[in-house]
Amino acid sequence: MIETKQGLLESLLEQAIEKAKYSSKNQFVSMTKEIDNIEPLHFFEAAKDLKLDRTFWTSTSDQFYLVGIGSAFHIKGRNDRFQATEEQWRKITEDAIVHNPSHAPGTGMVAMGGMSFDPMKEKNNLWRNFEDSEFIIPQFILTKNKSDHFLTINLYVTKDDHSVQLAEELQRSESLLLNYSGNLPEGATIKERKEFAPEQWKNIVRLATEEIKQNEAEKIVLAREMRLKLSKKAEITAILSNFITSQTNCYIFAFEHGNDCFVGATPERLVKLENKQLLSTCLAGTAPRGKTKSEDVKISQALLHDSKNREEHDFVVKMIKEAIKNYCTDIQIPNEPIIYPLKNLQHLFTPVKATLQNGYSIFDIIKQLHPTPALGGVPKETSLAFIREHEQMDRGWYGAPIGWLDRNQNGEFAVAIRSGLIQGDEASLFAGCGVVKDSDPEAEYEETTIKFLPMLTVLGG
Numbered sequence: 001m002i003e004t005k006q007g008l009l010e011s012l013l014e015q016a017i018e019k020a021k022y023s024s025k026n027q028f029v030s031m032t033k034e035i036d037n038i039e040p041l042h043f044f045e046a047a048k049d050l051k052l053d054r055t056f057w058t059s060t061s062d063q064f065y066l067v068g069i070g071s072a073f074h075i076k077g078r079n080d081r082f083q084a085t086e087e088q089w090r091k092i093t094e095d096a097i098v099h100n101p102s103h104a105p106g107t108g109m110v111a112m113g114g115m116s117f118d119p120m121k122e123k124n125n126l127w128r129n130f131e132d133s134e135f136i137i138p139q140f141i142l143t144k145n146k147s148d149h150f151l152t153i154n155l156y157v158t159k160d161d162h163s164v165q166l167a168e169e170l171q172r173s174e175s176l177l178l179n180y181s182g183n184l185p186e187g188a189t190i191k192e193r194k195e196f197a198p199e200q201w202k203n204i205v206r207l208a209t210e211e212i213k214q215n216e217a218e219k220i221v222l223a224r225e226m227r228l229k230l231s232k233k234a235e236i237t238a239i240l241s242n243f244i245t246s247q248t249n250c251y252i253f254a255f256e257h258g259n260d261c262f263v264g265a266t267p268e269r270l271v272k273l274e275n276k277q278l279l280s281t282c283l284a285g286t287a288p289r290g291k292t293k294s295e296d297v298k299i300s301q302a303l304l305h306d307s308k309n310r311e312e313h314d315f316v317v318k319m320i321k322e323a324i325k326n327y328c329t330d331i332q333i334p335n336e337p338i339i340y341p342l343k344n345l346q347h348l349f350t351p352v353k354a355t356l357q358n359g360y361s362i363f364d365i366i367k368q369l370h371p372t373p374a375l376g377g378v379p380k381e382t383s384l385a386f387i388r389e390h391e392q393m394d395r396g397w398y399g400a401p402i403g404w405l406d407r408n409q410n411g412e413f414a415v416a417i418r419s420g421l422i423q424g425d426e427a428s429l430f431a432g433c434g435v436v437k438d439s440d441p442e443a444e445y446e447e448t449t450i451k452f453l454p455m456l457t458v459l460g461g
Contacts, residue, residue: 008099009153009170013163016097020159028073028092028137030109032100032152038178040065041244043142045237046180050173055112055138056240056254057404059412060247063146066404068112068138069177072154077133081115082367085133092137093407100152105274105410106143107150111135114255114262114402114416117371117395121388126421126428127396129257140177151178187238188425189460192229196392202441204390211386212437218378219315220386221371223432224448225393228459230425236261239422242458246343251414253402262397264419265454267342270369270401272412273362278328278354280365282316283340284374284434285309285348288450300339300346312434313337313348315373320352323368328354344453362411366401374434375399375415396421398430418454429455 009031016029040058047054047069055068073092077084093109100108113135116127141152153170201224208220236254240263243252247265254263272279287303290296303309321333331354340349356365376399377383397416405411420429431451433444 010163010167012097012099013155013157013161013166016155016157017159017161017163019097020157024159026156026158028096028109028154028156030096030098030100030152030154032102032107032150034102035149035151035178037147037149038142040067040142040144041184041237041241042180043067043069043177044240045182045184046177049176052139053136053256053258054236054254055136055256056252057112058244058252060244060252061249063144064106065142065144066106066110066112067142068110068136068140070139071136072139072156073137075111075113075135075137076131078119078131081119081133082363085135086361086363089135089405096407098407102150103408104143104145104148104150105408106145106404106406107141108152109137109154109407110141110143110152110404111137112255112404114397115370115400116397117375117400118384118388121394124394127394129260130262130397140173142177184241185235185238187242187458187460188230188232188234190228190456191231193461194227196225196227198224198445201392202445204392205435205439205441205444207390208386208435209437209439212435217382217386218436219312219373220377220383220435221373221375221432222387222391222435222444223393223395223399223430226429226431226452228427228429228461230427230459233425234261234422234427234459236263236422239263239458246457247418247454249340249342250418253414253416255397255402259424261422262416262419263422264416265458266414266417266419267340267347268374268415268417270372270403270413270415271362271365273356273365274410276356278324278356278365280320280324280352280369282313282320282337282350282352282374283347284316285313285337286447286451287346289341289344289346296346300341303346303348304337304339308436308438309348311436312374313350315378317350317352319373319378320369324352324354324365327360327364327368328356330355344457345450361409362405362413366413370401371399372415375417375432377434395430399432418451420455420459427459
């Protein structure tokens with residue numbers, strides 16, 4: 001079986017090299033095969049020996065995993081980043097030589113990446129390794145969809161490459177990735193925490209409520225940063241393992257760029273697209289979990305009937321409907337939200353379903369939805385202008401779209417909350433809250449403190 005697949009890989013590489021010679025352009029080639037069951041975290045950890053950047057994505061409730069190793073092709077978009085990213089993706093996929101018998105979502109040519117929250121915000125050094133829009137097509141991709149496992153090998157070849165040599169190199173790397181036998185590393189613990197000017201942040205909340213009362217905006221979302229010192233260099237595999245164990249019903253992600261890694265467990269889907277069927281979700285309005293079942297029910301009922309949280313939630317529902325109406329048909333939205341429970345928190349939740357019209361892509365929807373009122377505010381431009389001027393930090397990829405898409409127009413993007421930027425033995429964590437006219441600065445500060453808990457917990461705090 002291995003010889004057959006190896007021969008197929010050599011054949012595809014040779015075909016790509018000949019095409020590169022004929023066209024005088026480099027040629028992308030992709031091969032997918034079904035493989036035996038493998039633990040995604042073992043695949044992720046094994047890649048450390050290859051010294052390649054790693055990318056991780058899972059929707060835990062769907063038992064769906066994508067693990068990317070290295071980069072066969074890099075897509076960056078700056079000016080008009082949505083269109084620029086889509087155009088580069090379309091061009092590379094149209095010209096590619098692809099062997100993918102399965103056609104399962106998340107197999108074959110897959111791009112994984114994300115965007116910054118606000119490309120107009122002044123950048124700081126914290127996010128120096130992350131572009132305003134950056135997607136990679138990994139060299140190796142493990143796709144796990146429930147009990148099915150697939151391996152995709154992607155390569156960008158030149159006219160001067162040699163198919164046998166390339167195939168042998170890829171086979172050696174594949175063997176290393178698929179045969180990890182070590183123990184997963186243990187995580188670090190938190191030594192120090194530093195909050196950045198909390199009283200100044202509360203003053204900015206007060207300023208936002210004044211803006212809202214003067215009818216300058218209806219809602220403004222403000223975020224803050226916590227900086228940690230860890231006991232040793234963070235082990236990303238250990239963080240992901242802790243997330244998988246503790247944060248069910250979440251998207252767990254890691255985007256490694258050199259020595260930095262953006263990692264988190266977000267419950268907030270932005271959009272999912274599969275066979276033209278679109279699913280977006282409103283997850284706005286937050287409360288803690290109770291210590292007992294009766295206390296938990298009491299808190300959830302209070303959340304369902306809390307005017308501030310319901311108002312915040314309704315903002316997002318209306319925005320999603322307005323954003324997708326020109327791109328979709330058959331839009332379906334329930335009349336009332338339900339409770340969406342997580343380990344540390346519970347949220348108000350409303351699903352939005354629709355059918356994407358021909359001629360549009362997932363990037364069209366992302367552009368319309370980002371930033372949602374849950375991360376930016378209402379109206380969008382007014383709230384963004386306030387955040388740009390007054391917020392004390394550069395959000396970078398926090399609160400922005402992250403996710404994946406494949407060559408068959410399937411994909412899924414989440415909003416990068418409950419997250420942190422890991423840098424060796426240090427980390428920056430981010431949390432935000434929605435400010436409306438009656439917001440109390442102290443209460444909003446406490447809400448962000450609660451939202452730091454998922455990251456603090458997996459980091460050993």
